[in-house]
Amino acid sequence: MRAYADLHLSPSLDDTANARSMASLLTQLQTKLVGLVVPPERSFSSLPIAEVFRNSGIDVATRLDVKPKSREELLKTLRRFRSKYEIISVECSTTHVSRVAVRDRRVDIIHFPKRQSGNLFRGNLAKSCRAALEFNLSELISDAGLETRLQLFRREIETAAETSTTVVGSSNASNPFGLRSPRDIAAVLYMIGLPLDLALRGVSDIPLEIVKKNRLRLAEPQIDEGVRILRRSTRNE
Amino acid sequence: MYRSIDDMLGKLGSADTKARMIGFDETTGKAVFRCKTGSAEKLRAVLALMTEMYGNPAAAMVMRSSGTIKALRVRIRRNSS
Numbered sequence: 001m002r003a004y005a006d007l008h009l010s011p012s013l014d015d016t017a018n019a020r021s022m023a024s025l026l027t028q029l030q031t032k033l034v035g036l037v038v039p040p041e042r043s044f045s046s047l048p049i050a051e052v053f054r055n056s057g058i059d060v061a062t063r064l065d066v067k068p069k070s071r072e073e074l075l076k077t078l079r080r081f082r083s084k085y086e087i088i089s090v091e092c093s094t095t096h097v098s099r100v101a102v103r104d105r106r107v108d109i110i111h112f113p114k115r116q117s118g119n120l121f122r123g124n125l126a127k128s129c130r131a132a133l134e135f136n137l138s139e140l141i142s143d144a145g146l147e148t149r150l151q152l153f154r155r156e157i158e159t160a161a162e163t164s165t166t167v168v169g170s171s172n173a174s175n176p177f178g179l180r181s182p183r184d185i186a187a188v189l190y191m192i193g194l195p196l197d198l199a200l201r202g203v204s205d206i207p208l209e210i211v212k213k214n215r216l217r218l219a220e221p222q223i224d225e226g227v228r229i230l231r232r233s234t235r236n237e
Numbered sequence: 238m239y240r241s242i243d244d245m246l247g248k249l250g251s252a253d254t255k256a257r258m259i260g261f262d263e264t265t266g267k268a269v270f271r272c273k274t275g276s277a278e279k280l281r282a283v284l285a286l287m288t289e290m291y292g293n294p295a296a297a298m299v300m301r302s303s304g305t306i307k308a309l310r311v312r313i314r315r316n317s318s
Binding site for chain 2: 028196
């Protein structure tokens with residue numbers, strides 16, 4: 001059976017009642033892993049809501065949402081926080097930021113905000129993209145103007161499909177009303193234009209792989225990309 | 238719900254899906270829908286994009302889908318126990 005993941009949840013970090021109702025719903029929706037947005041000033045050890053999710057049998061990955069204004073700010077943030085978070089997502093609000101974010105291998109997920117016009121996922125940006133492109137359902141259901149945003153998403157998804165960029169679907173929910181089943185998010189991605197198998201991978205295999213790869217990297221920071229430890233020598237050399 | 242299908246898929250798409258609610262439990266808020274086999278993804282997407290019902294905030298999620306209603310009820314019962 002397929003394991004589903006929602007890499008973008010942003011509930012209040014102190015509201016355990018809200019987290020409890022979200023966790024119970026996520027369990028019913030067969031979600032195995034969630035990415036919890038944790039601001040840099042909060043320590044991971046003092047997160048009561050993470051325990052709520054874990055007690056419901058849901059794995060929790062820490063996620064940092066970076067919203068840099070410039071290229072320098074992005075690079076500085078990545079240097080500082082890459083070794084602390086399991087997922088790093090970058091909001092590409094300007095072209096300078098997007099150019100670096102799509103190429104830098106420390107960036108896991110990129111996201112193009114739909115409220116700003118001008119900066120789009122297309123052309124060379126898409127061709128050189130190493131990160132996964134995120135589709136947040138909250139952007140579709142939050143405000144009016146569904147048609148315009150559907151059109152923007154459709155264009156983005158088409159570009160991603162043409163350039164074989166990986167697409168990740170998430171809910172960006174802060175309460176149970178914003179939550180959706182990952183399988184339903186895949187259905188929306190399919191409706192927008194992504195092939196069904198890619199849409200399903202975008203809410204299951206791809207997010208799980210991102211977290212798995214980063215956990216390995218955090219556990220063994222000295223190991224380079226593509227190298228993994230099979231066994232260690234028993235002798236002390 | 239039917240208005241959401243009309244809004245998202247249009248009258249033609251709505252007729253093509255053949256979506257119909259065949260049961261609703263008010264206490265649990267769970268409903269059973271049927272639709273054409275090939276239209277299941279469309280119906281899922283429409284339900285996922287629903288945000289209100291009669292002016293009140295609401296969210297609809299698909300708990301299970303199945304080829305037959307009998308199998309669906311068995312699965313739901315098995316998962317809730």
